[in-house]
Amino acid sequence: MLSFSVPLGKLVRTLSRLRGGGSAFPGLVVEKIDPGFMQRTLASLPHGVAVVSGTNGKTTTTKMVVELLESQGLKVFTNRTGSNFTRGVAASLLGEVDWRGRLDADIAILELDEAHAVHFVNKVQPRFSLLLNVLRDQLDRFGEIDKTARLLEHIASKTTDTVVLNREDPRVARIARIVHGVDALHHPNVRYFGLDESLRSTFPNDDEMRTSGSGPSPSGTSVAAAAGEVVDLPAADVVLRRVGAQDADFEFDGQTVSTEMKLRGVYNIFNAAAALSLARAVLGTGPVDTPKLVKALADVAPAFGRGESLTVDGQPLELVLVKNPSGFRLGLKSFPAGGYATMIAINDNYADGRDMSWLWDVEFESLREDGVEVLTGVRAYDMALRLQYDDVPFGVVEPDITAALRTFINGSRGKPKRIFCTYTSMLAIRRELAKITIVEVVS
Amino acid sequence: MTSEAQSTPEAQQSKGTLRVLQLYPREMNIYGDWGNALVLKQRIKWHGYTPELLEYNVGDEFPGDIDIVVGGGGQDSGQVVIQDDLQARADHLRELADAGAPMLVICGLYQLFGKFFKTSAGPTIPGIGILDVETHGTDERLIGNVIMKSTEFGDIMGYENHSGQTTLGPGVEPLGIVTKGAGNNSKDGHEGARYNNVVASYLHGSLLPKNPAIADFLIRTAAERKYGTFVPGAPDDDYARLAREHAARRPR
Numbered sequence: 099m100l101s102f103s104v105p106l107g108k109l110v111r112t113l114s115r116l117r118g119g120g121s122a123f124p125g126l127v128v129e130k131i132d133p134g135f136m137q138r139t140l141a142s143l144p145h146g147v148a149v150v151s152g153t154n155g156k157t158t159t160t161k162m163v164v165e166l167l168e169s170q171g172l173k174v175f176t177n178r179t180g181s182n183f184t185r186g187v188a189a190s191l192l193g194e195v196d197w198r199g200r201l202d203a204d205i206a207i208l209e210l211d212e213a214h215a216v217h218f219v220n221k222v223q224p225r226f227s228l229l230l231n232v233l234r235d236q237l238d239r240f241g242e243i244d245k246t247a248r249l250l251e252h253i254a255s256k257t258t259d260t261v262v263l264n265r266e267d268p269r270v271a272r273i274a275r276i277v278h279g280v281d282a283l284h285h286p287n288v289r290y291f292g293l294d295e296s297l298r299s300t301f302p303n304d305d306e307m308r309t310s311g312s313g314p315s316p317s318g319t320s321v322a323a324a325a326g327e328v329v330d331l332p333a334a335d336v337v338l339r340r341v342g343a344q345d346a347d348f349e350f351d352g353q354t355v356s357t358e359m360k361l362r363g364v365y366n367i368f369n370a371a372a373a374l375s376l377a378r379a380v381l382g383t384g385p386v387d388t389p390k391l392v393k394a395l396a397d398v399a400p401a402f403g404r405g406e407s408l409t410v411d412g413q414p415l416e417l418v419l420v421k422n423p424s425g426f427r428l429g430l431k432s433f434p435a436g437g438y439a440t441m442i443a444i445n446d447n448y449a450d451g452r453d454m455s456w457l458w459d460v461e462f463e464s465l466r467e468d469g470v471e472v473l474t475g476v477r478a479y480d481m482a483l484r485l486q487y488d489d490v491p492f493g494v495v496e497p498d499i500t501a502a503l504r505t506f507i508n509g510s511r512g513k514p515k516r517i518f519c520t521y522t523s524m525l526a527i528r529r530e531l532a533k534i535t536i537v538e539v540v541s
Numbered sequence: 542m543t544s545e546a547q548s549t550p551e552a553q554q555s556k557g558t559l560r561v562l563q564l565y566p567r568e569m570n571i572y573g574d575w576g577n578a579l580v581l582k583q584r585i586k587w588h589g590y591t592p593e594l595l596e597y598n599v600g601d602e603f604p605g606d607i608d609i610v611v612g613g614g615g616q617d618s619g620q621v622v623i624q625d626d627l628q629a630r631a632d633h634l635r636e637l638a639d640a641g642a643p644m645l646v647i648c649g650l651y652q653l654f655g656k657f658f659k660t661s662a663g664p665t666i667p668g669i670g671i672l673d674v675e676t677h678g679t680d681e682r683l684i685g686n687v688i689m690k691s692t693e694f695g696d697i698m699g700y701e702n703h704s705g706q707t708t709l710g711p712g713v714e715p716l717g718i719v720t721k722g723a724g725n726n727s728k729d730g731h732e733g734a735r736y737n738n739v740v741a742s743y744l745h746g747s748l749l750p751k752n753p754a755i756a757d758f759l760i761r762t763a764a765e766r767k768y769g770t771f772v773p774g775a776p777d778d779d780y781a782r783l784a785r786e787h788a789a790r791r792p793r
Contacts, residue, residue: 234571242571242616446791452686453700454788455745458576476791479784483750486780487576487583495780497787 103132104199107192136188139195140222145172145205145380147222151215151253152230152270153246154425155369158361159230160209162373162398163380167205169394170381175203187218205380212249219256227257228376230369232269233424234456243269251276257286260379262372265290265334266298274332291375292334293368297341300364300431336375341367348374348395355388357396363432365425370395410507410535415515419524421451423459429518430460435468439510443499443523444475450520454480462488469493471510474502475523499526507534555591556772559763562604563596564612565623569649572702574613576747577645580756581609588760588774599626603633608763610637614648614703614745617660624666627653631669638671643738643762645755647748651734651741652676652705661704672734672741673712674725676705681727685793687744689717689724689732694754697732698788699744707743709734716742721793738762751788753781 140147150160164174177190187208195201210218219227229250232243247269254261254273261277264270274288293300339347345358346367361367374395378386408415418433420426446452454477462485469491473481478497485492493509496502506515519527561581566574578594585592595604599622615623638644652658655668661678668676682704689697697717706726709715715725716733724732725743733742740755742748749756753776764771 244616244618452791453572453702453745455573455576455700455747458573458579458747458750477784477787479780479787480751483780483784486777487579487750495783 103135104192104195105197107132107135107188108195108197135199136191137222139191139199139201140206142201143175143203143205146225146259147206147208148226148228148376148380149215149219149224149253149257150207150209150228150230150376151212151250152228152264153212153233153422155230155365155372156209156211158366158398158400159228159369159373160207162370162395163207163228163376165394165398166373166377166391167207167380169390170377170387172204172380173202175201175206177208210253212246212253215253216249219253223256223258224253225257225259226262226376226379227253227260228262228372229254229264229270229273230372231264231267234422234459247273254286260287260289262335262376262379263288263290264372265292265331271332287379289335289375289379290332291336291368291371292331292338293371294337294339297338297364297368300428334375335378336371338368338371346370350374350378355392357392359396360399362400363428365428365432366400370398408531408535410515410531411511413512413514415517415531415535417524417527418516418518419521420518421521423456426456426460426518430462430464433516435465435516437514438468438516439506439513440465440468440470441472441474441502441506441515441517442470442481443502443517443519443527444473444477444481445520445523445526446477447522450522457481457484460484462490465490472496472502472506474499475520478502499523500530503527503530553589556589557764557768558591558593559585559608559760559767560593560595560604560606561585561609561611562607563594564610564646564650565598565615565619565627566596566613567598568619568622569613569615571614571616571619571649572700572745573747574647574745577611577613577647577749577756580747580749580753581611581759584753584756584776585760587776588757588764589772590760590764599623603630607637607642608767609759610634610642610644610646611759612644612646612650612654614650616649617662620649620653620658620666624653627669628667634669635671638737638739641738641762641766643759643766644740645749645759646739646741647745648703648743651743652707654739654741655707655734656710658705671739672736673710674707674734674741675710676707678705680704681706683723683727683743685722686788686791687719687722687724687732688789689719689722691717693735694752694758696785696789697742697744697748697752697755698785699742699746699748699751701743702745703743707734712736716740746788751781751785753778 150156164176167174175194177187232247234243251273254277263273277286277288337349339349339354341364345356347354347356348371359367418429420429466489471493473492473495476497478495482495494505563578582592582594597603646654653668654671655674655676656670657665657668658676659665659678661680684702687699687701691697701722708726709731713734713736715731716735719730719732724730761771
């Protein structure tokens with residue numbers, strides 16, 4: 099059985115790719131005929147498995163960790179976009195193993211959706227885990243964010259070597275207590291990535307989204323502080339000290355390192371601190387080539403749709419993926435509206451989240467001065483209604499994305515453009531853009 | 542580019558001030574509850590009155606001269622945090638409700654405005670009994686788009702996401718009868734509750750933006766109680782109408 103499962107799975111993978119889609123189907127096949135395939139293959143890796151999870155930033159952070167470790171000469175296996183669940187990992191593995199089922203890699207860095215990560219860690223205990231944040235996202239899938247936090251706790255409790263936590267998100271930082279409660283046999287180390295005090299107000303955690311009566315605006319007080327709990331932040335392994343227009347300062351090992359950054363958006367750069375901390379944990383006490391590590395950090399390009407810039411009509415067109423209120427707020431903050439033509443595309447398919455309430459947790463005042471040219475997507479009129487109540491002027495409302503994109507591009511020639519889009523609307527926009535410019539289309 | 546905001550010209554004299562109190566926005570603000578407060582604030586303005594938005598959180602002094610009360614949903618943990626403080630304010634809130642003050646309570650505060658919420662984990666959180674309803678926590682989560690019929694407000698639409706199931710006693714009427722989705726519980730087809738000028742519902746979405754008839758009921762009632770009459774303005778509800786039409790076609 100064993101000797102047939104891998105070639106068969108690979109064959110199914112080749113066939114389903116020829117057919118043009120179904121990236122997880124071969125994973126299902128191999129899971130059925132050889133349930134131990136994934137565990138066995140991953141167990142063979144000398145540095146084990148690291149899991150990256152949390153609400154926002156998994157894809158970009160995973161990409162960064164991979165590139166940081168590759169800069170140190172490690173061979174890294176990772177799962178591709180859109181396969182952040184167990185079966186997708188099995189499918190990705192099939193693509194990488196040789197016909198005898200051997201994986202030529204030192205470590206696996208896996209991006210896993212919170213709920214799927216729980217199933218995954220029950221099958222494969224990770225050596226490392228990096229837990230980014232817990233924010234309102236797709237609550238219709240997970241219920242409440244305290245439940246999401248418990249999913250992350252479970253991932254941490256299954257981790258054998260080191261858990262890397264976001265010091266600035268109380269729901270994530272609190273996981274340290276759970277980890278320390280795990281029996282002494284596997285009591286993983288905890289390390290944190292953190293922010294300089296001057297940057298904290300830029301990153302509202304979920305409880306800070308609404309603490310003032312005038313709007314859903316962040317304030318500096320955390321819920322812990324409000325409840326009278328003493329907030330004594332632990333020391334962090336990596337601290338993001340400063341974010342400039344094209345550079346940033348990171349502090350680790352008692353030194354502050356300044357580097358240029360290709361990544362845009364403060365939240366991406368905070369995740370760079372997370373990636374750096376996980377990479378340092380993986381490299382452990384071995385030799386680290388710090389200049390190469392920093393160079394790799396500087397060179398990381400944004401992942402698909404995360405502040406990625408394309409060229410249309412000789413002008414930049416930026417795609418900013420927005421999935422939840424905090425992501426949308428940070429997107430608006432990180433990419434100022436001035437001088438740009440703006441389009442917003444809101445779908446409510448399963449992958450976007452069906453509940454439109456989240457639009458009401460975002461404040462759109464920053465778009466008031468320049469206005470929004472085009473609103474599109476299945477829920478274009480929900481977005482229109484939202485902007486109406488924030489006194490933000492807008493032009494065309496066209497639910498059909500193809501027609502809207504044409505109107506947007508024709509109507510704002512000679513101007514840089516920016517599109518804020520939910521996940522499935524981004525996929526549709528990319529398919530359309532692929533007809534007129536070079537863009538990676540992901541199905 | 543057309544501006545869709547229709548604010549009252551500053552020069553025009555205000556028809557009066559209406560004070561809107563948000564209950565526990567710090568803990569009870571999940572799923573866009575801010576949208577309800579924002580809609581009240583803007584529509585009060587569009588009707589030619591002056592809005593004053595206030596908030597009340599645990600331990601605050603309770604403001605006086607309140608014309609409209611609005612409260613939202615929260616996680617189970619948020620309900621636990623506010624419960625003692627809410628009990629301390631129960632008599633005052635009950636007096637306001639009995640006297641006819643317009644109130645909107647969504648999800649978590651709907652449950653706590655009832656008699657009790659027996660959580661699935663075991664403990665029972667006492668409510669403040671303004672509404673003759675009781676809620677029992679379950680392992681089943683009712684999630685998805687909802688449309689209901691209401692004799693008072695026409696079709697009401699929104700999005701539900703709750704595991705507590707609420708049943709109505711004789712002291713309240715349902716806000717509506719669901720035609721899509723679950724509503725208060727998985728059995729009787731009722732959604733929300735009505736008592737005096739209190740409107741209670743599980744619906745997020747947020748509720749008021751796409752259901753301006755409910756917002757205007759709260760504002761009209763508040764104005765009539767305070768000034769004897771309500772002289773409406775003419776808010777532009779074209780986008781609300783279009784958003785409703787599109788929302789109605791979406792799957793559960």
